[in-house]
Amino acid sequence: MRAVVQRVSKASVTVEGRVTGAIERGLLVLVGVAPDDTPDDIAWLAGKIAQQKLFPDESGRMNLSVSEAGGGVLVVSQFTLLASTRKGTKPSWHRAAPPEVAVPLYECFVGKMEELLGGPVATGKFGAMMEVALVNEGPVTLVLDSRLRE
Numbered sequence: 001m002r003a004v005v006q007r008v009s010k011a012s013v014t015v016e017g018r019v020t021g022a023i024e025r026g027l028l029v030l031v032g033v034a035p036d037d038t039p040d041d042i043a044w045l046a047g048k049i050a051q052q053k054l055f056p057d058e059s060g061r062m063n064l065s066v067s068e069a070g071g072g073v074l075v076v077s078q079f080t081l082l083a084s085t086r087k088g089t090k091p092s093w094h095r096a097a098p099p100e101v102a103v104p105l106y107e108c109f110v111g112k113m114e115e116l117l118g119g120p121v122a123t124g125k126f127g128a129m130m131e132v133a134l135v136n137e138g139p140v141t142l143v144l145d146s147r148l149r150e
Contacts, residue, residue: 001041001109002081004030007054007140011074013124014131021122026071027054028134031109032081033102034095034147041146042105046112049073054140062140067117075113076124076132077106099127 005027012022029049034041053062055069066073079096086092097105103126113121124130144150 001034001037001045001105001146002032003045003049003144004078004081005049005052005054005142005144006030006134007137008074009135009137011132011134013074013076013122014133015125015128020125020130021074021076023072023074023122025069025137027066027073028132029073029075029113030078030081030132031075031106032078033097033105033109034082035097035101037097037105037146039108042109042112044149045144045146046109046116048144050113050116052142054142072122073113073117074122074124075110076130077102077126102126 008026008028010024011028013020027049050067051065053065055062055064055066055071057063079093079102082096083091083093084095106126110121110123
């Protein structure tokens with residue numbers, strides 16, 4: 001499972017002209033699911049994201065997690081994070097899980113984030129063509145991969 005995590009001033013997802021998820025200050029999490037991801041990958045990634053100290057404290061140092069800073073979280077599925085660009089100029093998507101595998105894992109990830117944060121998490125719509133709007137704050141952007149565990 002791979003995620004791109006961005007600290008944002010605001011972010012939203014629109015599908016077919018309708019906003020499906022929006023947050024003010026917080027984290028936008030783009031998440032890609034691999035076919036062999038497990039509940040352990042979900043727990044590690046969600047825990048890592050929930051605990052990251054990406055928000056400034058009163059002295060301006062990044063010492064607060066998203067929940068400590070009172071921020072929201074917007075989770076958007078993005079299978080292209082698992083792209084392989086090893087050959088040529090056309091990405092291969094074989095490392096991304098097919099929808100019948102990815103949807104339950106994605107939903108489990110969202111549920112785990114809600115459990116860890118103690119409240120609802122905004123989302124996009126799995127498999128839909130989405131318009132993601134964001135204002136990256138900092139900018140602060142991390143790439144996390146449950147296989148690398150860095």
